Amino acid sequence: MLWDAEMVFKVVTIFLYLQGLVCSFVTHICALQGTSVTLPCANDIYTFLMPNVCSWYKSKENVPIIENPHYIGRVMKCDCSLMMNNLRENDSGSYRFLKQEVALSVTDLQLKTMDSTVTEGQNVTLTCFSTCTLRNSPIYFWYRDRQLATYTTGNKLHLSQVTSQDTGNYSCAVKGHENRLSSDVPIVVKYNPLDLSVSVSPSAEIVEGRSTILTCSSDVSTAVYNYTWYKKNGVEYLLIGSGYKYIITNARPEHSGLYRCVAERTLIHRSSMDVLITVKYSPRIPEISISPSGEIVEGSSVTLTCSSDAYPAVSSYMWYQKNGDGTVFRGTGKSINFTLASGDHGPYYCEAQNEIGAQNSDVVLLAGEKKSLLAVVVVGSVLAVLTVGGVIALTHHVKRKKSDPVGNTSPKSQDTHPISHDDTYTALNLKAKSSEYETLNNVRKLPCNPALQAAAEASHYENIQERISYL
Known part of the structure; x- marks a missing residue:
């Protein structure tokens, strides 16, 4: 009969077990959800005898871990030791390898406090814990509003004589797994009975150039050691002065805005409500x-x-x-x-x-x-159009004939000052550049046909359209 490796392993294991070299044992491991864990081997003899065989099982299941769909992609090593990553809550349970058994507890961090609402000057203790005890006494990191605040060697954080600056949402984590934060626990620090108020005299509405005084006061007799004044600038408050009075002199528009005072005494800071200051001013140059x-x-x-x-x-x-x-x-x-x-x-x-x-x-x-038409007049054989913007003139030489007794044209009967050749146009000459509102008297008079001139003088406005059409 041929013996295979597994049979040899079983025979050797039984032999060793009978000799007391291999003992059954149970160990407990606590691990954080999302982290990795190694379930250790009870004796290196297993690794020596069967280095490549994974015989880990969960609880009473008969399917090896390596074949279980729940662990696909999360088993990093499986022989005598079992390594798993990205632990889940339902990974908790007992795991066995031959005669050895390991109990695994997967937990998450939680944070608690006795009272999440406290008054200024009181003490607060925060406790970071899990459902099982983490090994190796880890270092705890503490966060306020998801920003690292401090760290401790134990799982408790003590806040002494809290102030308003301690208000926030707290969480914890352990070193090496800083990304596995606990859920948030809010801490609200209420003010001590230190009620601040701001009064304004003569008025919170100031006329430009005048003055006003802001006064900060408290309703308790406890001494206040320091007053400071702030003015809101966007989402921030800028420090502008100190003392229980703040004076605005020669007010300008940029003095308008929200003001508050802050009173400080031992370990306690208190802010007043905002007061609105407005500066009135007359219109700027339009x-x-x-x-x-x-x-x-x-x-x-x-x-x-x-x-x-x-x-x-x-x-x-x-x-x-x-x-x-x-x-x-x-x-x-x-x-x-x-x-x-x-x-x-x-x-x-x-x-x-x-x-x-x-x-x-x-x-x-x-x-x-300016293009308003003022006049259209006839100057000799010239039509002149006068506008507000200037004078525009068009000339047209009119053919005129005077017949002698025998029907011939006589040179003496022609104009002694001819204007131009037949059917030509020239620009009207001006005596000088004239104002846009001056009349045609500023235009140099040119020789004209007496007959046309007489007709124009007889009726100043008649037949103008006809003469324009003639052009």
């Missing part, structure tokens, strides 16, 4: 915006808008236009709208007013393109 921007054509709509910073906010806006040495009232409201006419080019300014005072803006001018 700014005027124009819509549309750039040149504005006369006859089109224009909007002027006035804006100014003030506290309280501007209650009224008034608009004025300068007229010589005086002013003309143009309306009220943050914005005014009107159609631009020849006399509307400015200058303008607005006045902003609140309960503290009033302020005028700088003046603004409206730049406009």
Whole structure:
């Protein structure tokens, strides 16, 4: 009969067992959930006799650990010793290897205290524990609001004469497994009967340039050794002074905000409620915006808008236009709208007013393109169109014939000052550059046909359209 290795192993094991070299034993192991553990071998003889065979079983199960789906991917080594990682709570139980048995307890850390709400100056003790006793007397790490606060060699943390700064959520862990924190336990430190209040004189609303005094006081007779003052800046409070009084002189808008005082006595700090200080100020120099921007054509709509910073906010806006040495009232409201006419080019300014005072803006001018038609007149054989923006003239030489008695054209009957060749156009010459509002008298008079001139003088406005059509 051929003996295989397993049979030889069993025979040798029975022999050794009978000789007392292999003894059955039970040991207990406590491990944290999520960590790793090694279930030790009772005697190295097993490793020597059967180094590659995994014969570990859980409790009374007949399926080896190596074949159990519950342990797939978590068995790191399985021969005489069994190594597992990422322990779970249901891994707790008895494990056997031949005659030896190991009891495994998987636990988690917990934190407790006698009272989670205490008063300033009292003592607090926190205890970190598990359902089984961890081996090797681990070092305990203590956390407040998930930030490391301290560490101890035992599982207790003593807080003496607590203050408001000790308030927070506490948790614990053991060295080597700092990521396995216990659940949080809140500690709330209530204030001692030290009720602080802040009074303001003459008022919490200050007019710019004036002063006010903030006074911090307590309702107990116990001496307060130090007062400090803070002003809120975003989410933080900035230290601004000390003493039970804080004086604001020559108040400015940046003095507005939330203020508090902090009183300190032995091991105790107490803050007052926030007090709101506001600084009132008259309107700053208003700014005027124009819509549309750039040149504005006369006859089109224009909007002027006035804006100014003030506290309280501007209650009224008034608009004025300068007229010589005086002013003309143009309306009220943050914005005014009107159609631009020849006399509307400015200058303008607005006045902003609140309960503290009033302020005028700088003046603004409206730049406009002027295109109002003033006149169309006939000057000799020239039609001149005068606009506010300037003079535009078109000339047209009119063919005129005077017949002699025999029907021939006589040179003497022609104009002594011909203007141009037939069917040509030239620009009208000006005597000098004239104002946009000056008349045609500033235009140099040119020779003209007496007949056309007489017709124009007989009727100043008649047949103008006909003459334009003639061009």
